[in-house]
Amino acid sequence: MKILIVEDQADKKDNIEKYLLDNLSDISVNDCCSLRGGLKEVVTNPTYDLILLDMSMPNFDPSEAYYDDSPESYAGKELMEQMRLRGISIPVIVVTQYSSFEGGSVALDGLSEMFSDQFSDFYKGCIYYNSATENWKSDLGKLINSINE
Template sequence: MHLLLVEDDDKKANDICRFIDEEYSELINITRKRSWQSGLIEIFDSGEKYKMILLDMSMPRYDPDVGDVNEEFETFAGREFLEEMDRCGIFIPVCIITAFDYFGENENMINYEQLDQNLLKKFSSFYVGMVYFRSSTTNWRQKLKGFLQMEDLK
């Protein structure tokens, strides 16, 4: 079984990979990409092999090795990623894993629960839900495990 993890934070990515390895050992292989662009390229090039995508909500638009464009950090990169998948007819199940409880600024600010509900409504054919990640707690593990079991990964 193959999962795609699109996550720019090394600590968070390592925690997620370690948890999946502990729970599912040799059943799941994880490919990691670090930006909106590299994640999209991966699913366009070989998306059919992935059973599920674990996606960060806020991340850089480009990988750091692209040059000075890596400064383009996108608060709603995950939502834009889902929009591109929908536009291209790619319906691999997606679970967003985020460490933020609020997104945007001022009148554009939205909380975690509101964003999750908006995404469930707009991308109901492939968006499965959101996990609120905190490395200091284990709550995120149980919620992620629930989404993984929904997709029959075990």
């Protein structure tokens, strides 16, 4: 299984990658840290079996001239919109540290429901990541297993 992690926070990315490597066999993991980096990777290498996608991240990589480390709240949604426009339907699981968006007016469940409607051909679910608990690991494992069935 070839997995792409699109995540700008190194600790979170490392924890997710460690979980994957410790719990899945026959996998390879690549990563990107921005919307643009993730889109470029998906377009040039559309052979991924799964994308683990952060919702809030910078638009550009730190190496790019336009880099601004201010995260874009819906960068993950933008990546999925770009995938849909290009006919790319690699399964996506959103892994986010936020339980709500838009100043608390949109809960994570509501966001996931919206994504299920808009990106039904490839959106597989949403995981609430919290480094202080282990719940995200079992939730992620269940979603990955459902994709592999």
